[in-house]
Amino acid sequence: MDNVLIALSNLASIDAVITLLIGTLAGMMIGMLPGLSSTMGVALCIPITFNMPPELALILLGAVYVSSVYGGSITAILLRTPGTDASIATALDGYPLASKGRGSEAIGMATLSSLFGGTVSVIILIAVAPLLSKIALAFGPQEYALLAIFGLVTIIGVVSDNPAKGLVAALAGLALGLVGLDSFTGVPRFTFGHSELFDGVPLLPVLIGLFSVSQAFNLCIPAEAGVLKKDSIVNVHGHLPLISDIKRCFRSMARSSLIGTFIGALPGAGTSIAAFISYNEARRKSKNPENFGKGELEGIAASESANNAVTGGTLIPTLTLGIPGNAVTAVFVGGLTIHGMIPGPDLFTNFADITYTLLISLLIANVLFAVMGIALSKYLVNVTKIPGSILGPIILIFSIVGTYALRNELFDVWLAAAFGLIGYFMERWKYPTAPLVIALILGPILEVNFRRSMQISNWDYSTFFDSYLSLAIISLVVLSVAYPLWKAWQKKR
Amino acid sequence: MPVSIAVLGLITSLILIVQKKPSVADEEIPHPINWRRFLLWCALSVIAIAAIQDIGSFIAIPSFLFFSFYLLGKIEVKKSILISLIFTAFIYFTFVQLLEVPLPNGILSDWLDI
Amino acid sequence: MFKKAFLSASAAILVGTLTAGSAMAADFPSKPIKMVVAFGAGGSTDTMARIFAKYAEKHLGERVIVVNKPGAGGELGWTFLANSKADGYTIGLINSPVVEVYPFTRAETVGYSMDDIRPLVNVVTDPGVLAVKADGPFQTLTDFIEFVQSHPNEVTVSHEGIGGDDHLAMMSFANKTNTEMNMVSFSSNAEATAALLGGHIDAFEGNMSEVSAQINSGTIKALAVWSPERLDAIADVPTGAEQNVDLIAAASRGLAVPAGVPDDVYQKLVDASEAVINDEEFKQELVKLNMPLNPIYGSEYVDFLQDSHDSLKAIWDVNPWVKD
Incomplete structure (x- = not known):
């Protein structure tokens, strides 16, 4: 309790309040620009933080982190230009709403869910971090491989409209995932002599191409296009989601927050897995699963509460074990050690005042971005009124500059442009693009962990049935495949 | 092993396409592509990307925007120039000055310091 | 008349280029310096680079901007460094032992050779x-x-x-x-x-x-x-x-410039690096990050990389670790 009081008094200073405000605003900006990820934002802050007192440094890093994940949802909804894989699932339902003039409502729902997910995950982090990190360690290569399969099953949720075409897209993604240096032999695979492809087909250029560049074409090629469909009026239902909608989505928000926190705690699992698993669960439990992908507020709620819950989740192994859950928290570890704090049990005893300052500032940053987001959404939604022939070229330039900024590589820009065209035609021929991206993310995770398990077990397949944990994940996979089939069969009868 | 996965995948996908093609009637035909605009814009984009490295981002970006606005958007010249310049300045300040992400300067490298 | 004019004009050009050349070294650096990091933002190489850049700014009196160019385990960044203009305004981080092994382990595809890179100083040996x-x-x-x-x-x-x-x-x-x-x-x-x-x-x-x-x-x-x-x-x-296991193994991180940087500019960069490495505050920050400082300057650093290259090449020739 003393520590909490010290933490609160740390946060009561003018410096802390200004740092929080600047961090939150900067984070939202970074999240909104395509190609600028949370990792980049946090890494840019590092040299600045070295000259700051430790508590302020952590407040800044934390605020930038949580608000940049949220910021990505705004452009994903209004323009269908998700900056990172975390907000693809949000775009699936957010953009159709924005075209109907309900962008502000969608942002409102995204904001509330982000706030909810972020808060739940920080509370879980404070309450049961050591326990959760123990469970996370029980995940070995076998479990990661199975989890990736479970993630791939979520493709079902995204392609329910047209399973055959969705499957083709997913297989294309899996095939692309094979490109790159084989980390078990060191031999390059399908790279065609391009060193740029040694690490695999880079995800973000593909993502920016398939979503943002193709969107720029959608907006620019027809003579008179725009985000808004004809006869749609902005904010016709008011600019906030209805209370009844929020109530309806509450269960999804709660479930997704738990999923997000847990998956976030697994080092290397990734934000998009959490978002898609939550999205699929929400669709599966929904009374109107057919609305998903066409502008269902509940889809946004699921995806956004999950991806923001990941922020707290990734900090669990970071703070308790010193093992960063993703690239952003790896930067946090650097930030902690440079201030003489060793991640581990000490953080909650010897350095408890600073640790609690960080955790409480995360909660405040969540509230801050929510307030700013709600206040701004009413005005931001006007972006959708801009004619397509102005918006299109601007989106294209943002995509080019953002892709270039990822690793200062022109090759990636050409790649994004090529995938822009692919995405444009996929969409016209009704091939969904999301399964391709999910498969591209999960394919390599599956393959690497499968081969790692095989190597550790000396090619004994029973290794996948050895632990209760893997059996549990297998049954989840079986259930989620069997359930929709059973339902379809029942419908037929 | 990955190769076998890929081959299997491609075979199944081909089967699926063949099987499904008749049943999937395009219920909603998207309005036809205006090929002139499409090709024009593709050409503009390719020229812009190709020009980034050698001629420089801060020439390629405003020119691309101007021609897109003017030729495709049918926006008047003055307005097109204005929007292109404002937006290029925005990119320069956020990316280059604020976030220190250097973009290729090309022939402008003697005038722009980063 | 015409000939005279031509001569004086060419003399003027010659003088002009000469003064420009020496002026370049004398007032180096006169614009921001890019520091290419061949790994992603937030990694340990990047963290070291960003701290080094902060102190280099202090000692060089110009902005030092970290540019991440990750990919292919560092190869893309080093290729970029090797092909950059050799004017001293592009420097880069190199990571031993990987930087010296790619030219023979990836002989067919690699985009640079160690002759294209001139090592400046080793900073950290982890x-x-x-x-x-x-x-x-x-x-x-x-x-x-x-x-x-x-x-x-x-x-x-x-x-x-x-x-x-x-x-x-x-x-x-x-x-x-x-x-x-x-x-x-x-x-x-x-x-x-x-x-x-x-x-x-x-x-x-x-x-x-x-x-x-x-x-x-x-x-x-x-x-x-x-x-x-x-x-x-x-x-x-x-x-x-x-x-009783006589094994020395480490990852070393140092700085390098493209080959062909004028000697006086090179020397200025070595001196500036030395000033950074001897800066007490810089030392303190490295200690906090648990990065052991191991300064090796100029030609000694070149020898260090050559020795490491030779011993790894010997292993590779007998038992290559990448088999096709």
Whole structure:
């Protein structure tokens, strides 16, 4: 309790309040620009933080982190230009709403869910971090491989409209995932002599191409296009989601927050897995699963509460074990050690005042971005009124500059442009693009962990049935495949 | 092993396409592509990307925007120039000055310091 | 008349270029310097670069901008560095031993050669450690070696990618101790540490700075550090030589410029690096990050890289670790 009081008094200073405000605003900006990820934002802050007192440094890093994940949802909804894989699932339902003039409502729902997910995950982090990190360690290569399969099953949720075409897209993604240096032999695979492809087909250029560049074409090629469909009026239902909608989505928000926190705690699992698993669960439990992908507020709620819950989740192994859950928290570890704090049990005893300052500032940053987001959404939604022939070229330039900024590589820009065209035609021929991206993310995770398990077990397949944990994940996979089939069969009868 | 996965995948996908093609009637035909605009814009984009490295981002970006606005958007010249310049300045300040992400300067490298 | 004019004009041009040339060195640097990092933002190479850049700004009097150019395990960034304008305004971080092995392990595709790069100064040498779970069966390196010898190919040990410094270290270890181990590749030290703590692998080979926190908090136990002397950051951990395994392995991070940078500009950069390395505040920050400082300047650094290249090339010629 003393520590909490010290933490609160740390946060009561003018410096802390200004740092929080600047961090939150900067984070939202970074999240909104395509190609600028949370990792980049946090890494840019590092040299600045070295000259700051430790508590302020952590407040800044934390605020930038949580608000940049949220910021990505705004452009994903209004323009269908998700900056990172975390907000693809949000775009699936957010953009159709924005075209109907309900962008502000969608942002409102995204904001509330982000706030909810972020808060739940920080509370879980404070309450049961050591326990959760123990469970996370029980995940070995076998479990990661199975989890990736479970993630791939979520493709079902995204392609329910047209399973055959969705499957083709997913297989294309899996095939692309094979490109790159084989980390078990060191031999390059399908790279065609391009060193740029040694690490695999880079995800973000593909993502920016398939979503943002193709969107720029959608907006620019027809003579008179725009985000808004004809006869749609902005904010016709008011600019906030209805209370009844929020109530309806509450269960999804709660479930997704738990999923997000847990998956976030697994080092290397990734934000998009959490978002898609939550999205699929929400669709599966929904009374109107057919609305998903066409502008269902509940889809946004699921995806956004999950991806923001990941922020707290990734900090669990970071703070308790010193093992960063993703690239952003790896930067946090650097930030902690440079201030003489060793991640581990000490953080909650010897350095408890600073640790609690960080955790409480995360909660405040969540509230801050929510307030700013709600206040701004009413005005931001006007972006959708801009004619397509102005918006299109601007989106294209943002995509080019953002892709270039990822690793200062022109090759990636050409790649994004090529995938822009692919995405444009996929969409016209009704091939969904999301399964391709999910498969591209999960394919390599599956393959690497499968081969790692095989190597550790000396090619004994029973290794996948050895632990209760893997059996549990297998049954989840079986259930989620069997359930929709059973339902379809029942419908037929 | 990955190769076998890929081959299997491609075979199944081909089967699926063949099987499904008749049943999937395009219920909603998207309005036809205006090929002139499409090709024009593709050409503009390719020229812009190709020009980034050698001629420089801060020439390629405003020119691309101007021609897109003017030729495709049918926006008047003055307005097109204005929007292109404002937006290029925005990119320069956020990316280059604020976030220190250097973009290729090309022939402008003697005038722009980063 | 015409000839005279021509002569004076060409003289003027000549004088002009000459003064421009020497002026360039005299007032170097007169614009911001780019520092190319061949790895992603937030990694340990990037962190070191950003701290170094901060102090280099102080000593050079110009902005130093870190540019991340990750990809292909550093190859893309080094190719970029090698092909940059050799005017001193582009410098880069190079990571030994990987920077000197790509030219022969990837002979067909690699985009640079060591002749295109002129090493400036080595800054940090982060030695390898072999670690196990603290509450596991192994307490000393001798225990471990005995067990591995009697159970060939049973013990799993992690490393951070084929041909990386950890993998090379484990191959030398296996050679020297006459053992065979099951070496499992992980994509990051963080994932490998998690797998070790969760009991999914038996041993971990990685860089000291990335696991010193867990070593000091007692969750994992380092059996040996592959450095000539014990390290301050983990003073309790014995070296390999103390336990009769004569192995030196480390990842070193230093600075380099494209070959062809004028000598006086090169010297200015070496001097500035020396000033940074001797800056007390800089030293303090490295200590806090557990990055052991190991300055090697100019031609000595070139020799250091050449020696490392020669010994690794000898291993490669006998037993290449990438087989087609």
